[in-house]
Amino acid sequence: MKQLNIGIIGAGRIGSLHAKSITYNVPSARVIGITDVRKDGLEALAQELSIPKVYDDYKQMLADSEVDAVLVCSSTDTHADIAIEAAKAGKHIFCEKPVDLTPEKVKAVIKAVDEAGVKLQVGFNRRFDHNFSNVKAMVADDKIGEVHIVKITSRDPAPPPAEYSAVSGGMFLDMTIHDFDMARFLSGSEVTEVYANATCLVDPAIGEAGDVDTAVISLKFANGAIGVIDNSRRAAYGYDQRVEVFGSKGAAVASNDTPTNVKFMGEDGVVSDKPLYFFLERYMQSFRDEMLQFVDAVNNDTATPTTGEDGLNSLLVALAAKKSVALGRPVLMSEMN
């Protein structure tokens, strides 16, 4: 079996995770090289995973003809430029989300990818989660019938530092963008209108930084369905990730994953586990599976399951949500172009 040679740009939390995941779980690919602007720990990681090459910078990697595909796991503000260069260098691209905080740059990436004829997959890993992909299958198999309501609950265990808000583009672009993509995925339709009811209840510092930490976002979809997402930056019980799709034939409801299926029945009640702590624990399987599908798409020259358009459209919904909060009214997606 030909193994796909992958180079990883950015060896932070998510880059390391992918490096390990490919090494241990994706037999049809191998990590041939890695690079990062921060050099500490990089050699050690390469050694642990038997990654043969450590590049000085990503340009060196892109110039390496042995590299078939790259994973763009650097900081968000560099995603688009690196992806465009990678496309020009003829490398297939897996790009972490968001591709960029501006639609213009995302469009530029899509254009570069199209011109180069390379593959692009955007890191909406949750689509590959065992629970959510099962709900999607029920929608696709018409088990749920016509989709009427899509509900997503997405709450973090703890907020990022307030100063992160500016860099990240705020909660909608950093956190809810996953939920917007999930809403599009589960409904099988594009969003046409967004109304966001958002506020700052978790930490005043977040509000002072101009961001929100609690929200309920109403969506209309092109196919007539209605959606709603509720977010919080801090759930006392941990990472809350649930979805529900209600349709003419019934409803599929995905509840949280937990470390164990043990309950304790005692004097104070029946106690069961809190959800798995955060995205690394909760979505480990999905990070693995998105990589398997990316490698598969490249190796077999098939379409990637999450595209540049997914990156663009989910970003536009996030920007519409921001605009809705600013204007205090529903925003049509047609206003966003």
Next chain:
Amino acid sequence: MKQLNIGIIGAGRIGSLHAKSITYNVPSARVIGITDVRKDGLEALAQELSIPKVYDDYKQMLADSEVDAVLVCSSTDTHADIAIEAAKAGKHIFCEKPVDLTPEKVKAVIKAVDEAGVKLQVGFNRRFDHNFSNVKAMVADDKIGEVHIVKITSRDPAPPPAEYSAVSGGMFLDMTIHDFDMARFLSGSEVTEVYANATCLVDPAIGEAGDVDTAVISLKFANGAIGVIDNSRRAAYGYDQRVEVFGSKGAAVASNDTPTNVKFMGEDGVVSDKPLYFFLERYMQSFRDEMLQFVDAVNNDTATPTTGEDGLNSLLVALAAKKSVALGRPVLMSEMN
């Protein structure tokens, strides 16, 4: 023990239910008389429950000095006028919801009740439901902390006849009004803004009659919390009645009641019960308990747990939701006065 003498005006589904409930479950009261514009079955009901008096009309009942309190269970359009007359006759009043479809008449009832110094309780029975009152207790006991998000799922097993839409005032006034009251109850705060995303997906005839059958309604509360209600007139699996209150210390989640706690594990999966079929089955206990509390409030001269103001404010939210759909924008409650 002195028993409260209750007269029941309207012996339809809900009037009969209260008659039986008082007879069998409320030792501190008895049904002394009953009346209805429809005479068939009335005598039989009176006999079955040993109700001594069957009045020709409610005016006769109001004139009877033996009657301490009345239950207004007649058709919605007659609630307000009867309640006003009852107040003038010095009778305590339990009035089914909605008190009226117009705020003016509800205000007139409140005024009449205040002037007469009688008790008024409005039939928001769900507040007395074992699940929801438990969630409310967690809020009241600060177990949940500061309330951030209130979520209500309320779906009927089947829509009423389309022609009922006009009479009932439409889904928001007929069905969602219970959820608006629940949102006010659970948040412990008044609604300040409503945005309703509503459509017709269940039955086109409902849309042709000018009503909606599927909705997601976003709420803002005076205390800063956010709320969301999702409604459908037809859930294939039956009556779906869930609430969730999320706050700084955690979340209380009430799931559906079921006929049994039996699951069958077989080749096709693990199958458990659908929810109890509809409101008569699901809320039987709450109908009983609201009556106990009404009788208790009258007998001990304490405040009724659901007041005319609850009836008025929940109605105003429902009207704001209708207006929001008509205008396609959020509606401030301050616009509704």
Next chain:
Amino acid sequence: MKQLNIGIIGAGRIGSLHAKSITYNVPSARVIGITDVRKDGLEALAQELSIPKVYDDYKQMLADSEVDAVLVCSSTDTHADIAIEAAKAGKHIFCEKPVDLTPEKVKAVIKAVDEAGVKLQVGFNRRFDHNFSNVKAMVADDKIGEVHIVKITSRDPAPPPAEYSAVSGGMFLDMTIHDFDMARFLSGSEVTEVYANATCLVDPAIGEAGDVDTAVISLKFANGAIGVIDNSRRAAYGYDQRVEVFGSKGAAVASNDTPTNVKFMGEDGVVSDKPLYFFLERYMQSFRDEMLQFVDAVNNDTATPTTGEDGLNSLLVALAAKKSVALGRPVLMSEMN
């Protein structure tokens, strides 16, 4: 509708419960009279429930030609004699369990009932429980296929006083007899062998009184199925009443009933309700339904759902369990005759 005139012998906890249940929930019967060896509270109960007659003793009741049927709710040691007299007086009989602690007297009751041609129902109320009757229906409808294993978990929230052990005949005759009947009911077969593994772990005083408080009892059934019951006199979390029937097509599993379906998700885990506290709360519905079926059987001259043979056979299994503990070996039911 002709109402069955019922006399209640014994106005303790269970007698009062039946009196209220018939008054409020069984329209086809009424409590015409009541009696008890203890006179305090008896008149008050009669007044509360509008019971017309209070007899000096049960003989007076049996002599009253207006009485159609009697409920034997007196102390266990008097059940059989009263039931025999009642049969001779031509009264239909509902007898609380156990009919007696000796098979001989139970047989005498059955004989007297047969000779008098009256109905006899024994108070195995749990057969009428919504969960367990649903499991039984799955067995009867062949949903489970051939029955292989019947499992019953039955644990009390707290032991009775140790001195009660002698009077009651011990745990197997007092508590497990319900489970033996349930095992017979669910398997649809008679027990052929019993092996009881029993000990005293809850309270040494129980052991000193010659009784056990913790047990696992293995059963063989005539149809080839295997059964197992586990008992404890004290579960820290309350009354634990679960059954499971496993067969060739799958398994039906009944879990506990709880006061609410609310869970709290907080820092310490996800907490849900303990089971309903004890038999009065847990089995209220079944006490009502067994009475409906008794009245129905008498009024329509059909077979009672739990017979004298059920009382006898379940007693014999309980005695076999005692013998198994004494001898430290499995006991064949054929040894018990």
Next chain:
Amino acid sequence: MKQLNIGIIGAGRIGSLHAKSITYNVPSARVIGITDVRKDGLEALAQELSIPKVYDDYKQMLADSEVDAVLVCSSTDTHADIAIEAAKAGKHIFCEKPVDLTPEKVKAVIKAVDEAGVKLQVGFNRRFDHNFSNVKAMVADDKIGEVHIVKITSRDPAPPPAEYSAVSGGMFLDMTIHDFDMARFLSGSEVTEVYANATCLVDPAIGEAGDVDTAVISLKFANGAIGVIDNSRRAAYGYDQRVEVFGSKGAAVASNDTPTNVKFMGEDGVVSDKPLYFFLERYMQSFRDEMLQFVDAVNNDTATPTTGEDGLNSLLVALAAKKSVALGRPVLMSEMN
């Protein structure tokens, strides 16, 4: 980090699983060589996992001074002899269960291991399962209090071929031995008495081969607790693996793992997933974790978590269960020496 060099003897289902598991999940060890009596697929496996050496037979492996430890994954009848040879060759040993079908040979293995001063771990992988190890932690932390009852449900999705019965020693030695070890593990005590109620209800061919397929086994423990295991060789809904420990302070209950946490609410009920299909799916995590602990015990010269004595004692309980069925009476463990 020094990596432990492991040789794997037997490359069947479980041997391959361990080979992959060590390669991908145990950084502190590597598979240095592999061997099997069947040669097909062996080279391919070695290549896939970059295993440097493929030995002609296990003797060659034992002679290789580079090998630190061996995994004995060959057929059961060869376990003991190979383990003894391995001990003599100074290799640490991980031996799949059962070590042997006769206590004598297991004792010989223990003796050889003791004399050689090498480590021995027996493959009771379920102890490392996330659910069961959590229950055990609750016992160890005194959360459950004094242990009163241990319950284990263990049912396979489908029986092995009937001819396998003879080779495997029958259900108790092949399948229930895991449950006997689990009972010892959870109770924290040794079994003193066994009574097995066993029969053939799944497949007559199993009975004809002299084996059983359905059983309820009662246990007494040295600490006074009682245990019960129920087994079936065929559960229509798949692999059923549950445990419950009931004690003076409450009960810990482990339910099945499922592929997803999605439920579908439809007209026919609320349907959720069947358990994970069989031991490879269900216990994957535990196979990984037992290997981590074995490597850790060798690398750090600490005690292995499951010892030769565990293998011996669980085997003796299994043999006692067989004897109990043969004699139709409880068997004391003191009879087994």
